[in-house]
Amino acid sequence: MRKIFVGIDSGSTMCKSVVMEEERIIDTLAVKTGWNPRASAEESLGILRERNGLDGQELVIAATGYGREAIEFADYTFTEITCHAYGGMYLMPGIQGIIDIGGQDSKVIQIQNGKPINFLMNDKCAAGTGRFLKMACDNLEIPLANIDEFTDSQEAVSINSMCTVFAESEIIGLLAMQKDRAQIMAGVLQSIARKIQQQAGKIDFTTDQPLLMTGGLSKSALLIDTIAQAIGYEVKSCAEAVYAGAIGACICAANKEN
CATH class of the missing domain: 3.30.420.40 (ATPase, nucleotide binding domain)
Structure with a gap:
C-alpha cells in the first residue's frame, strides 16, 4: 500500500x-x-x-x-x-539559509551542503516576532493582511523600543502626537528587520546565494524587502513558504x- x-x-x-x-x-x-x-x-x-x-x-x-x-x-x-531547513530546501533548492518569523519566536538557520549547520533563535521575548507585529497592527488599526498596501515605505517613523510592551507605549505616544500611521508601520517593519539583522549578523552568510523567508509573515513582500536591505543579503519567498x-x-x- x-x-x-x-x-x-x-x-x-x-x-x-x-x-x-x-x-x-x-x-x-x-x-x-x-x-x-x-x-x-x-x-x-x-x-x-x-x-x-x-x-x-x-x-x-x-x-x-x-x-x-x-x-x-x-x-x-x-x-x-x-523541518524549516528541509522544507525550505524543497521549495527553493540552492538557498543558504532560512529566516522564519513565528508568532512567538524568530529564527535564522544556516544551510550548507543540503543540511542545517547553524541557527540562532529568539524565543525569550516577543521582540521582532509575529506577536510584535500583531500588537502594532492592533494599535494602528491596520489588518495584518494589508500591511503592504497601507505602509509608507518611503517615510518611516523610528520605533526605538524592541520590547513589545515598551514599543506599544511608544506607538500609542506617536499616535497621540498625530504621527502618520503608515509611517509608524514602516518603522515597525524596520524594527523587526533590525532584530533579524542582529541574528543574521552572527552567522557567516555569503552574498552569492539567497535566503528563504518562511512562515506566515513571508506573505509580506514589503517586510521581506525591508529585511533584505537590513541584512545585506538577497531574501526570497514563495506562496508555499507558509507551509x-x-x-x-x-x-x-x-x-x-x-
Whole structure:
C-alpha cells in the first residue's frame, strides 16, 4: 500500500498541515491553533482526510512546531529548525539559509551542503516576532493582511523600543502626537528587520546565494524587502513558504521510513 505523509506544523497562532506523496504536495491547510494544539491538529487531520479521501490509506504523520509534543498521535516529531531547513530546501533548492518569523519566536538557520549547520533563535521575548507585529497592527488599526498596501515605505517613523510592551507605549505616544500611521508601520517593519539583522549578523552568510523567508509573515513582500536591505543579503519567498515547516516534517518522516 502506498504511503501518504501528513506534516503538521503546530505553531503558537496557526496550525499548518501538508499532505505529500512521493515528494509531491497534494494538499495544504491552515487553521488557528487556539488554546489546544492537539485539538487543532486533530481538526486539520480530519479535514485533510475527508477532502482527499485518505480513509483506508496508510498515513505517516509527522509533527513539528511549538505544539508538537501535544500531538500524541504523530508517528514522528521533529524540531522546527530541522523541518524549516528541509522544507525550505524543497521549495527553493540552492538557498543558504532560512529566516522564519513565528508568532512567538524568530529564527535564522544556516544551510550548507543540503543540511542545517547553524541557527540562532529568539524565543525569550516577543521582540521582532509575529506577536510584535500583531500588537502594532492592533494599535494602528491596520489588518495584518494589508500591511503592504497601507505602509509608507518611503517615510518611516523610528520605533526605538524592541520590547513589545515598551514599543506599544511608544506607538500609542506617536499616535497621540498625530504621527502618520503608515509611517509608524514602516518603522515597525524596520524594527523587526533590525532584530533579524542582529541574528543574521552572527552567522557567516555569503552574498552569492539567497535566503528563504518562511512562515506566515513571508506573505509580506514589503517586510521581506525591508529585511533584505537590513541584512545585506538577497531574501526570497514563495506562496508555499507558509507551509515550509509542515513540508519539512513530511520529508523528514519519509527519510525515516526509507
